[in-house]
Amino acid sequence: MIRKSQSILTQIYALCDFCVIQIVFFMAWWIKFNSGIMPAASPLPKEQYYLWTLVYSIIVISLGFLLSFYSPKRKKRFSFEILKIIQVHLISLLILLSLLFINKELDISRQFLAVLLSMTIITTSIYRYIVKMTLRNLRTKGYNKQFVLILGAGSLGRKFYDKVQQQPDLGVEIIGFLDDFHTKHDSVNREYKPILGMIDNLENILESVIVDEVIIALPLAAHDKYGKIINVCEKAGIRTMIIPDFYDILPARPYFDHFAGIPLINVRDIPLDDMGNRLAKRAFDIVFSLFALIVTSPVLAVVAVAIKLTSPGPVIFKQERVGLNRRMFSMYKFRSMRQASLKTADTGWTTENDVRKTKIGAFIRKTSLDELPQFFNVLFGHMSVVGPRPERPFFVDQFKEEIPKYMVKHHIRPGITGWAQSNGLRGDTSIEERISLDIFYIENWTFLFDIKIIWLTIYKGFVNKNAY
Template identity: 65%
Template sequence: MIRKNQRFLAQLYSLVDFLCIQISFLLAWWLKFKSGWMDFDGALPVEIYAFWSLVYGAIAIVTGVLVSLYTPKRKKRFSDEVLKLIQVHMTSLFVLLSIMFFVKQVDISRDYLALYISFDLLLIMLYRYFLKQSLKHFRKKGFNKQFVLIIGAGSLGCKFYENLRQYPELGYEVIGFLDDHRTFTPEELKQYKPVLGAVDELEKILRKKMIDEVVLALPLYAHPKYAKIISICEKAGVRALIIPDFFDFLPARPYFDNFAGMPMINVRDIPLDLTGNRLVKRMFDIVFSSFAIIVTSPIMLLVAIGIKLTSKGPIIFKQERVGLNRRKFSMYKFRSMKDLPEGVTDTGWTTENDPRRTKFGAFLRKTSLDELPQFFNVLTGQMSVVGPRPERPYFVEQFREEVPKYMVKHHVRPGITGYAQANGLRGDTSIEDRIEHDIFYIENWSILLDIKIIFKTVLQGFVNKNAY
């Protein structure tokens, strides 16, 4: 079996990135200046463009090294890699343009630059995606494996072993466990790898067997052993990873922070806490909701006329909901029910064949057309296009006591659609399942995930079989 050196892979990645950048230069140059498909009034010599392409390639590789773009990728998601690639190349472009401005090289074609960067990102993403999928395929076949030793054969170690077996594409193979107090029965050995010895035998095991990573899955009371175990691993040149015994309390992707000079685990790391991420999402919301209002304005006009002709009462129904940071706001919807008498509060779920609905209102709710006015909530900043669905204060008070982690959803703006709704959890469905999806969205937010949810919502259609 061929075991590749990680440093060699990092160098290979950087070399192929550099080659992709130069291929992008050739493609952009040909398309802009030689193909005849685009107009131009003249061009600088090709040597000048080639020189700046080489400079850009060097800047991009250095930037990639500085932001750890070329670190091991076996455990990383491709979406995270795409975001980092975009950050690296946008930063590199800014540096390049700054240098060109400083040396007064300002005659480079803008069309060429746009093509150059587009080809650059496209080629790099394509080859990396193809390579990642190929490596997954070969790892499933048993090639390029990494061998893991688990210290601790208790519930924590066994759970990690079971989880790891569900991801054969990662290419990890557990060779066994070390534990001071437990050995597996013949029945358990059919499910788990054997206990190779006690924790004190770690150094001997590392000398005898080819091990790439040691995973510490010990209970809290074994904390005093950690220093010695880590020291032995470092002496042997083996990576050590720690699974905290309180991992159930941590998010899917825990974030380490520094507070008063001490490293701390942020129990609820939220990407949208970062100002840059909030700004990107807000700009996206403004652009998308403005476009949606313009496009759907004829539909909204027809809906308004339909409501006015089929029932008495206002066209727009305002209902108090709980939003970002538990602040209350009025959410707008097209009225789909009979107007409530003054002073009466609605605290009930809508049910099938609900007598409160109007005939036209039933159609609106089934097709989700009653939600269109919420784009105005998005414009005012009370909601987002994508996010957890907001609930009425009455139910928030009820669910906060009954559903674990229910209030976590209020760390971000509520949305017109969300990760739960895009996965079919709409209307009369499990609150627990919805919250689980909402928390995943909050902890894993990216603008690409928002776009994916919107596309999924549109492709699935707006008809909701669970809406009454």
């Protein structure tokens, strides 16, 4: 049964974390005091270091249980787990440092503690990733199943069923539906699991069939039944989840707030609304842009000279784009068109054999070299390294009327590259698909997500067949 196996897995995780710290202690000791890489003098014996490492281990395990570090994570992305690992170990180190100060243990090497912390985080992340991938493979093969009962065989219940079937690595098995309208839903429910009975049969079903979780997928008209359903599930010790009938207008990760003692659903929770996240992203943007401009400076110089020698006009083309909070800014690009053609560039798409392009312009557009000056936009605060691509005002006015949620992309700074672009959606590709991926990025931003997008952009190359 999933609940029993999860309890065992939780204990195994805690034991493995403890063992990892003990192994890393000997590695950190060797690096600091035996390898010759760092100054090796230490006024304290090895036993004293190991004693405090044991204290650190106990703090980590205790804090892990307190912060739900060992709770089930089959529905969470691995980036969430890495953030938890970093959080637990950083807080644990601060607690350890406080204990060292209280006990006047001031001679322990700070370099040793830094090595211990960094290696523990890395080692724990690696083994957790291996375990997560192994469990996913086992679930895909039918092991470690979680049995789910859906209340409601209408369109909402069937949509949830379809989503679950598309992700076999979650290890979720739908055992069937309960619904009060057999006649209405049986005709369209033939490709799904059977309707086992009516909502009032829930208590009997839970007693006769193995169920780990109940999903309530009923319409708003059935709201009066929710209280009884939840009471029956809690009496049986079974978790209950509710899919709101209006889920399609909610963000991918809804955020619950409180006002006057009443819970509220925040329709658009954006991680970058948090000041700490914004500062971290901005600091990264500045450092990365400076590094990129320094590394690509020879390329910038060559492209600038080539543009100047092959066609009259300025090297840099400035184009008005819509950015953060719908504010206008001038986006910089290397000029790739003839100067006389720039007047129509704000309201027209560039085509594959566009006669307006210069010879060098066709090359730099295809290889994305024309985008390099946008690192100056990042330094000036107009853009970010990663974010939704900014569009021209003419097309923004057009798309906001045609494409639902198009304007959501302006809640954050636009980027040089983005989740849509790293998935191949550049140039002549679906605007709807781009917006869908942009919104996913906005609602699920993490620092590691930015690193992933940058890596994918570099790994897949800058040459794009859709870039005209």
